[in-house]
Amino acid sequence: MSIQDFPIISVIVFLPAAVGLLLMLVPKDRDKLAYNIALAAGLVTFLLSIVVYVSFDQPLAISVNERLASGELLPASEIYQFYDEFDWLPALGISFKVGVDGMSTPLVLLTGLVMFTGVIISQRIEERKREFFVFLFILASGVFGVFVSLDMFALFFFYEIAVFPMYLLIAIWGWKQTREYAAMKLTLYLVIGSVVALVGALAMFFAAGGTTFDMVTLERANFPRDFQILWFPFVFIGFAILGGIFPFHNWSPDGHVAAPTAVSMFHAGVLMKLGAFAALRIGIMLLPEGAKFHLPWMILLTLVNVVYGAYIAMVQTDFKYVIGFSSVSHMGLVVMGFATLNHDGMVGAGVQMVSHGVMTALFFAVVGMIYDQVHTRQLDELGGMVKYVPHVTLAFIVGGLVSMGMPGFSGFIAEFPIFMGVWGEKPFWNGPVFPEWLNFLNGDNNWIAIVAAVSIVITAAYIIRLIRKVFFGEFPKQFEGHMHDVNPSEKLALGLLVLVLVGIGIFPSVIVPMVETGVERVLILLGGM
Amino acid sequence: MEILAILPEISLVVFAAILIIIDLRLPKGRKELLAYITFAGLALIFVLAILFSRPADGGDPAIWFGMLRHDLLGFTFRLVFLAGAALTSLLAVEWDSISKRGEFYILLVFSTLGMNLMASAGNLVMLFLAIETASIPLYAMAGSMKEDDKSTEAGFKYLLFGAMTSAVMLYGFSLMYGFSGTANIYALAEAFTSVPSTPLFASLVLVLVGFGFKISMFPLQFWAPDVYEGAPTPVTGFLSTASKAAGFAVLARVLLAVFPLADWQIILAVLSAVTMTLGNLVALWQKNIKRMLAYSSIAHAGYILMALAAGTEFGVNSMLYYIITYLLTNLAAFGFVIVYYHQAGSDEIESYAGMSRRNAWLAFGMLFTFLSLGGIPPLGGFFAKVLVFSAAIDAGLVWLAVIGVLNAVIGLYYYLNVLKVVYLKRQPGDEIPMRINPVHGIVLVVCVIGVVLMGTLMAPWFRLTAEAARSIF
Structure with missing residues (x-):
């Protein structure tokens, strides 16, 4: 029995929720015990996700892609690795099918990493620790489920499971000033997105004959072009709301800021990727003609994300809001990469999902470490932290460099291909779309890449400003005695995150070829563009 | 026999x-x-x-x-x-x-x-x-x-x-009998083929009044x-x-057996849309949990009508699945209201403040129940909603499904508001553990487990409802 036969993916999906329910049995006042159980479960899940990542068979994935490209109709069990299934509701063609490909494997690892580090960071939670982990773990199960689901119904099932615990996590443990408002706003935005996408998905199900929710089968359903053009915006935008696409990004900074640290990490680090990922899986892969028709104008929305998000981040006075808006900007790059529909752009987007996930988890962890001790996030009131938390400062600077897209760090590996994908002679749209006096915009896409690249400059500006204001300069007197260095386990968490960021930056080959196999398959579905 | x-x-x-x-x-x-x-x-x-x-x-x-x-x-x-x-x-x-x-x-x-x-x-x-x-x-x-x-x-x-x-309904029945000469529901359709459409339509409306009252349409x-x-x-x-x-x-049986689909489909579809929208919007303002659940049950009647409006076998199947889920969920919801009333002596939503501190399991059960009403997986309400929306889309009523999903979001808002009070708000004395009558506890556990099963292991239930729906087509 090889590792591929063990239902490791199913275990990863269900373990967190099972542990979550188990935690309910822990007596109310045994917080330490609850934390230890949570930590152990987080560690096991993280290790399992590493196993999946390491034993992903790239040569096999490449050969599968070659066979697919030659027109072979392989079943899902051969396309995806670690495949596992059981019949759920055969009468409607619903089955629980899971498996990973080059696109989802890194995301599973990302989720495992953020979950583990998130548990460590949550050790400072004082109120109702046990229930916090219960909801956090249900959330984690939902997230894993979405990344590995190969059945459209199962994907929606887990998607909604991933959304609703957010409400309680933010509303109960969040920042007192805005938590109720932010939690409700976030939940309603995301649920509206998902139900709108659900209508589109059901329309696909019936258009394909109403016999199966299997996504590989639906990919081959050859929906009529009109149908695809009609439904693509429902599905894509519906999911992309969770990816923070402009003009539906508004929930995200509020949500990030109000959430407790571990939830912000999860949220910006993993959950937003869920939106982009589902938009790819159900939007682009099932409705490729619709994607080709609509994405050229949607790319302009993402351009707004990228630049506008960065600008807004620059004028924020609250430490956490800066990070929140930077997520809007960086997630814009992810969706932009997918929207190019070409190899470079999508590979970049795939890597950016991981890079941004780790980076933003790191940022939020650092914000939490400082806020928990000095109880303010106003940039004007902070300063000189390096004296007390030198390692945290270093980690934050690494995150900052990633954020700016500095070579040698993962941000560069991710963002550079995205700009390459956007840059090109052939415009995305057929024929002129801009009025005559803007004719120079019609000729090619280069201006999009140039404008998007401006965001890097803005990013550098706000990151450097953050570093200067928070970590250097004079340490405010009123915080004397309040600030202490973080404990070793927290350093370990930061260290793990930094390791990934630097690792990808120096050895891009640990991730890029894997993501390429995933992208290759999307390109085959798009008709070998 | x-x-x-x-x-x-x-x-x-x-x-x-x-x-x-x-x-x-x-x-x-x-x-x-x-x-x-x-x-x-x-x-x-x-x-x-x-x-x-x-x-x-x-x-x-x-x-x-x-x-x-x-x-x-x-x-x-x-x-x-x-x-x-x-x-x-x-x-x-x-x-x-x-x-x-x-x-x-x-x-x-x-x-x-x-x-x-x-x-x-x-x-x-x-x-x-x-x-x-x-x-x-x-x-x-x-x-x-x-x-x-x-x-x-x-x-x-x-x-x-x-x-x-x-x-009013009885008057409708007498019209039906008068025009056809038979009171057998399954012989009416045939007898009606020779009846002009105006009296037929009149009897349909009159009958709908009676049935609509029962389902709070x-x-x-x-x-x-x-x-x-x-x-x-x-x-x-x-x-x-x-x-x-x-x-x-009765609504399903009489409509499907007696009247041609074309006559009532659009009526039912519109009534469904209005019923659920009205129920959900008014529920937003309620301060009393029983009134809120009353309006919520009006909204749920709207969802169920959506499935019936499809007029297909799959529609009836979805309707039945929804009704079973809804029965378990709503009984549980009122069960929680009863349990808490014995404790707090009030049905005001405000009085639920701090409940999660008094009994974490009770709050957890209530969470499941209300999220099921709101249509969140892994609970029955999610799958039931997916089914009724599917039925509508399958029958070409996409607009109705869109209204339905948006309504589901409105619904979620007020269900979450209750949960917010349960989990988030405080009140004096909310550290005192709650006593639950074990009998009530058992009922709640049975209902909540039922709701979870209907949302996770759907196959056996679905087989039952599918066969039941087939039996009248």
Whole structure:
């Protein structure tokens, strides 16, 4: 029995929720015990996700892609690795099918990493620790489920499971000033997105004959072009709301800021990727003609994300809001990469999902470490932290460099291909779309890449400003005695995150070829563009 | 065997008679036993029904001279009513004004009998009798807290509305009989082919008034909030689940058997959209949890109507799945209201502040229940909603499905608001652990587990509802 036969993916999906329910049995006042159980479960899940990542068979994935490209109709069990299934509701063609490909494997690892580090960071939670982990773990199960689901119904099932615990996590443990408002706003935005996408998905199900929710089968359903053009915006935008696409990004900074640290990490680090990922899986892969028709104008929305998000981040006075808006900007790059529909752009987007996930988890962890001790996030009131938390400062600077897209760090590996994908002679749209006096915009896409690249400059500006204001300069007197260095386990968490960021930056080959196999398959579905 | 087919109904009559005797013989101090006896009796009848009254494949559904239909749809609904009544009898434990009075349980049993007959009636006369048998005990049950003004008002209001709509419906029945010369529901369609469309349409509208009242469909939903609020909460639970399900049973049977789809599809679709939107929007402003659940149940009637409006076998299947899920979920929801009322003495949503600190498991169960009402997985409400939306899309009613999903989001908002109070708000004394009557605890556990199973292991339930739907097509 090889590792591929063990239902490791199913275990990863269900373990967190099972542990979550188990935690309910822990007596109310045994917080330490609850934390230890949570930590152990987080560690096991993280290790399992590493196993999946390491034993992903790239040569096999490449050969599968070659066979697919030659027109072979392989079943899902051969396309995806670690495949596992059981019949759920055969009468409607619903089955629980899971498996990973080059696109989802890194995301599973990302989720495992953020979950583990998130548990460590949550050790400072004082109120109702046990229930916090219960909801956090249900959330984690939902997230894993979405990344590995190969059945459209199962994907929606887990998607909604991933959304609703957010409400309680933010509303109960969040920042007192805005938590109720932010939690409700976030939940309603995301649920509206998902139900709108659900209508589109059901329309696909019936258009394909109403016999199966299997996504590989639906990919081959050859929906009529009109149908695809009609439904693509429902599905894509519906999911992309969770990816923070402009003009539906508004929930995200509020949500990030109000959430407790571990939830912000999860949220910006993993959950937003869920939106982009589902938009790819159900939007682009099932409705490729619709994607080709609509994405050229949607790319302009993402351009707004990228630049506008960065600008807004620059004028924020609250430490956490800066990070929140930077997520809007960086997630814009992810969706932009997918929207190019070409190899470079999508590979970049795939890597950016991981890079941004780790980076933003790191940022939020650092914000939490400082806020928990000095109880303010106003940039004007902070300063000189390096004296007390030198390692945290270093980690934050690494995150900052990633954020700016500095070579040698993962941000560069991710963002550079995205700009390459956007840059090109052939415009995305057929024929002129801009009025005559803007004719120079019609000729090619280069201006999009140039404008998007401006965001890097803005990013550098706000990151450097953050570093200067928070970590250097004079340490405010009123915080004397309040600030202490973080404990070793927290350093370990930061260290793990930094390791990934630097690792990808120096050895891009640990991730890029894997993501390429995933992208290759999307390109085959798009008709070998 | 025609006798076996109505074994549950015969047993109900016999059991009601036995209950009267037991009630007279029980000493005053032991009256609380009545609830358990009622539960045991109904549970036994439930088992008997499963063992002996399941219709055989291929048998002629018309029994007792066509008065009743012995098909799987009726069978499934009868089980739903029996289960609802049995759980209700346990929820009534400890409720002072009803739990120690034999009349309450006898009325409950008779009402269940009426519902059973409603679900399987094959003749207009039988149908009318069944509806009245089911309704009259409910009027009395709703007004059974004699000392309480609101309860009296509820009973009286329910009676007046019910009597009026029954009269209108009866007029519709008489039109149908007058134009066709037959009262057999399954012979009507054929006789109607030669009837001009205006009287046909008139009778359709009149009949819809009667059925619409039972299911609290717009524009006949006015009674629901007042009655739900005023009635003793266990009765409210029963009203909002079993009674409503009975309304849907007859609505589905009569519409599909008698009237051509083209006549009523668009009417039902529009009414569904208005019903759910109205229910959800008004529910947003409610401060009392029973009123909120009343409006929420109006909204759910809208979702169920959506499935019926599809007019397909899949639609009826979805409707049935939704009704079963809804029965379990809403009984649980009212169960939590009952449990908390015994503790806090109030039904105001504000009074739920700090509940999660008093009993984490109770709050967790309430979380599951309300999220199921809101349509969140892994709970039954999610899959049921997916089914009804699918049915609408399948039938080409995409606009209705879109209205439906947006409504689901509105619904989620007010359900989350309750959970917010439960989990987030504080009030003095919220550290004191809560006592729960173990009987209520068991009912809640059963309902919540049922809700989870309906949302995770769908296959067995779905097989049942699919076969039931097939039996009337």
